[in-house]
Amino acid sequence: MKKRLPLRLLSCILLLFFALSACGDAAFLPGGKPKPALTGDDGTLSVHFLDVGQADSILLQSGTQSMLVDGGNVADSSLVVAYLQEQGIEHLTYVVNTHAHEDHVGGLAGALNVCTTDQVLAPIKEYNSKAFRDFSKYVSLQNKSITIPKPGDILPLGGATVEVLAPQTKYSDENNSSIVLKVTHGQNSFLLTGDAERQSEQDMLAAGVDLTATVLKVGHHGSDSSTTYPFLREVMPKYAVISVGKDNTYGHPQEAVLSRLRDAGVTVYRTGYQGHIVATSDGKTLHFTTERNRSLPTNPTETNGSGQNGQNGIPSY
Numbered sequence: 001m002k003k004r005l006p007l008r009l010l011s012c013i014l015l016l017f018f019a020l021s022a023c024g025d026a027a028f029l030p031g032g033k034p035k036p037a038l039t040g041d042d043g044t045l046s047v048h049f050l051d052v053g054q055a056d057s058i059l060l061q062s063g064t065q066s067m068l069v070d071g072g073n074v075a076d077s078s079l080v081v082a083y084l085q086e087q088g089i090e091h092l093t094y095v096v097n098t099h100a101h102e103d104h105v106g107g108l109a110g111a112l113n114v115c116t117t118d119q120v121l122a123p124i125k126e127y128n129s130k131a132f133r134d135f136s137k138y139v140s141l142q143n144k145s146i147t148i149p150k151p152g153d154i155l156p157l158g159g160a161t162v163e164v165l166a167p168q169t170k171y172s173d174e175n176n177s178s179i180v181l182k183v184t185h186g187q188n189s190f191l192l193t194g195d196a197e198r199q200s201e202q203d204m205l206a207a208g209v210d211l212t213a214t215v216l217k218v219g220h221h222g223s224d225s226s227t228t229y230p231f232l233r234e235v236m237p238k239y240a241v242i243s244v245g246k247d248n249t250y251g252h253p254q255e256a257v258l259s260r261l262r263d264a265g266v267t268v269y270r271t272g273y274q275g276h277i278v279a280t281s282d283g284k285t286l287h288f289t290t291e292r293n294r295s296l297p298t299n300p301t302e303t304n305g306s307g308q309n310g311q312n313g314i315p316s317y
């Protein structure tokens, strides 16, 4: 009996430790609402992949600085604004539009309507769509103008550093024109690729930029046109996040991409299944929290062979 007591004590201590760490790390409050942002510099970087359906919107926070990369579709504007308000953000140090397509620029006008900003980045200054014109209008209303960044540009973001990796050159295609950012925070890094496709990936490889990253935001919502093998081999991510809408008509993410990620041993998160996904870095460790379905297999090894996931209870989309 006497010999068993220390073991029991140890179990209790371990249980308490896990219970406390589970509470302390959660980026969401009970009920699924995100926890408000920390206003002081606690040395962390948090990267929020917002669930904006078949679109992209990523919020980064470190110390008192923040960056919004894309804003989803116009219809996502109120969701993005509500998320920023829940985080207590009234000022965005940077607003980045990776490229002019509506599923990336659409919600940015709404964000710029409620948040002031220091700098706005996009690969072009004009584009013939209402969504882009509205974005441009709200940039002007803040007496700011769009800056077109160059590869190698560095943007400090709290305790993190953001480097512009692409576009390496001018492309006629909007997707390949996507601004690609590498965010480094101590030993952790994030590669945010917008909708960059094969051509941009090849040009980044040819330019010899350091693509290695802990987390890859999978290009173009998991389309087979992106995340090529040579690119993935250079990035060597441990984790991937795919921003996709449930039941989207594009068939994203495509099985070929999921298969390449499986081959590379990458743990995959998907907004369509898991809602908002938050990665928190303390410079050494990286912790993921999801709005829902944390343990759902998002990249199962068994598929129905039709190019879509259809087994393990996971619907195709």
Ligand SMILES: [Zn+2]
Residues within 6 Å of the ligand: 055, 056, 101, 103, 104, 195, 220, 221
């Ligand atoms: Zn897109």
